[in-house]
Amino acid sequence: DDWAAAVAAVRGLPADARVLLICHVNPDGDALGSMLGFGLGLRRLGVHRLQATFPGPPEVPEPFRWLPGLDLLVPADEAYPDPDLVVCFDAASESRLGDLVDRLDTAGTSIVLDHHASNTGFGAVHLVDPTAAATSVVAEQLLSRLDVPLDAEIATGLYVALTTDTGSFRFAATTPEVHRLAARLLATGLHPGDISREVFDTRPFGAVRLFGEVLGRARLEPEAAAGHGLVWTDATLDDLARHDQQPYVLESLIDSVRCTAEADVACVLKQVGPVEWAVSMRSKGAVDVSAVAVALGGGGHRFAAGFTGSGDAEQVIARIRVELAGALTGGPAHADGCRSSRTR
Numbered sequence: 001d002d003w004a005a006a007v008a009a010v011r012g013l014p015a016d017a018r019v020l021l022i023c024h025v026n027p028d029g030d031a032l033g034s035m036l037g038f039g040l041g042l043r044r045l046g047v048h049r050l051q052a053t054f055p056g057p058p059e060v061p062e063p064f065r066w067l068p069g070l071d072l073l074v075p076a077d078e079a080y081p082d083p084d085l086v087v088c089f090d091a092a093s094e095s096r097l098g099d100l101v102d103r104l105d106t107a108g109t110s111i112v113l114d115h116h117a118s119n120t121g122f123g124a125v126h127l128v129d130p131t132a133a134a135t136s137v138v139a140e141q142l143l144s145r146l147d148v149p150l151d152a153e154i155a156t157g158l159y160v161a162l163t164t165d166t167g168s169f170r171f172a173a174t175t176p177e178v179h180r181l182a183a184r185l186l187a188t189g190l191h192p193g194d195i196s197r198e199v200f201d202t203r204p205f206g207a208v209r210l211f212g213e214v215l216g217r218a219r220l221e222p223e224a225a226a227g228h229g230l231v232w233t234d235a236t237l238d239d240l241a242r243h244d245q246q247p248y249v250l251e252s253l254i255d256s257v258r259c260t261a262e263a264d265v266a267c268v269l270k271q272v273g274p275v276e277w278a279v280s281m282r283s284k285g286a287v288d289v290s291a292v293a294v295a296l297g298g299g300g301h302r303f304a305a306g307f308t309g310s311g312d313a314e315q316v317i318a319r320i321r322v323e324l325a326g327a328l329t330g331g332p333a334h335a336d337g338c339r340s341s342r343t344r
């Protein structure tokens with residue numbers, strides 16, 4: 001099966017094999033944490049020609065700039081052009097890999113670790129578990145099958161991945177198995193208080209003021225989403241510039257918007273170009289936002305999804321309104337939403 005194939009692909013590597021780890025564009029805690037945690041595990045196995053990379057701007061977002069294994073990272077244009085093995089993390093489709101997608105063809109073989117239900121099945125060996133709370137759940141299983149013992153450095157990346165994708169163990173994907181994995185990771189001696197302060201609880205003062213402004217102009221549309229309600233706001237490049245902030249600070253903005261009791265669906269439109277918007281969507285259960293995202297060219301999970309839209313903000317939200325009307329799950333409405341949210 002695929003697990004046996006993945007183990008064989010790693011175990012069969014010659015001593016001087018070049019291994020390239022890749023993850024999705026604009027990497028989040030799961031993409032970076034699973035990739036670097038797994039990479040440190042491969043290093044323990046003796047893989048020494050080892051690189052990790054992601055497409056797009058090469059900067060690691062500030063909240064992750066202390067992760068163990070950052071020394072594995074190289075800019076995408078310096079990554080092995082024809083590695084013996086590619087391992088891909090947290091990417092649902094090839095479109096999330098930018099220019100690195102060619103490595104799936106030039107590599108000797110490839111292993112895809114993911115947990116998106118919408119995963120398109122690209123790559124040679126598929127370790128895709130839509131029931132997994134994070135890609136790091138899959139990564140830890142593969143390390144275990146490779147007999148790599150967890151240490152605090154490996155575990156830190158996997159723990160960052162697990163906590164970011166479960167909203168610190170709040171979302172529906174938080175199963176007993178997730179807590180058992182968290183316990184194994186914590187037992188290595190990592191520091192959960194320090195980690196969550198770095199990842200979740202540290203922002204520049206300018207970001208606090210920026211949030212005040214963009215939250216202050218959030219709009220509530222109770223009739224949207226077939227009466228289940230929509231809340232949304234936008235953050236422009238001008239907002240970022242006026243507060244001297246980097247785009248990464250907006251990643252958590254959706255969490256401040258989606259708590260709105262009167263709306264099942266929350267959207268944040270983040271301007272990334274003159275007429276380009278990265279859209280984050282969350283649902284509490286009445287609406288399948290991945291269907292909305294897919295219809296508009298993106299993807300994601302049922303209750304957390306996204307896409308890139310073009311035009312001005314009003315045009316993008318107008319398209320979302322249209323799709324929302326036809327994306328009801330028939331499942332729990334927002335009163336029951338605490339059981340349904342899941343991100344990344």
Ligand code: 5GP
Pocket residue numbers: 092093096254279280281297298299300301304305306307308343344
């Ligand atoms: P976030 O809103 O946190 O950026 O993303 C939430 C979920 O939507 C993640 O599972 C992510 O994979 C997916 N997603 C966000 N943006 C895009 C996009 O532009 N394309 C695709 N295919 N998925 C996206």
Ligand code: MN
Pocket residue numbers: 024028030031090344
């Ligand atoms: Mn991700």
Ligand code: MN
Pocket residue numbers: 030031090115134135165343344
């Ligand atoms: Mn993920």
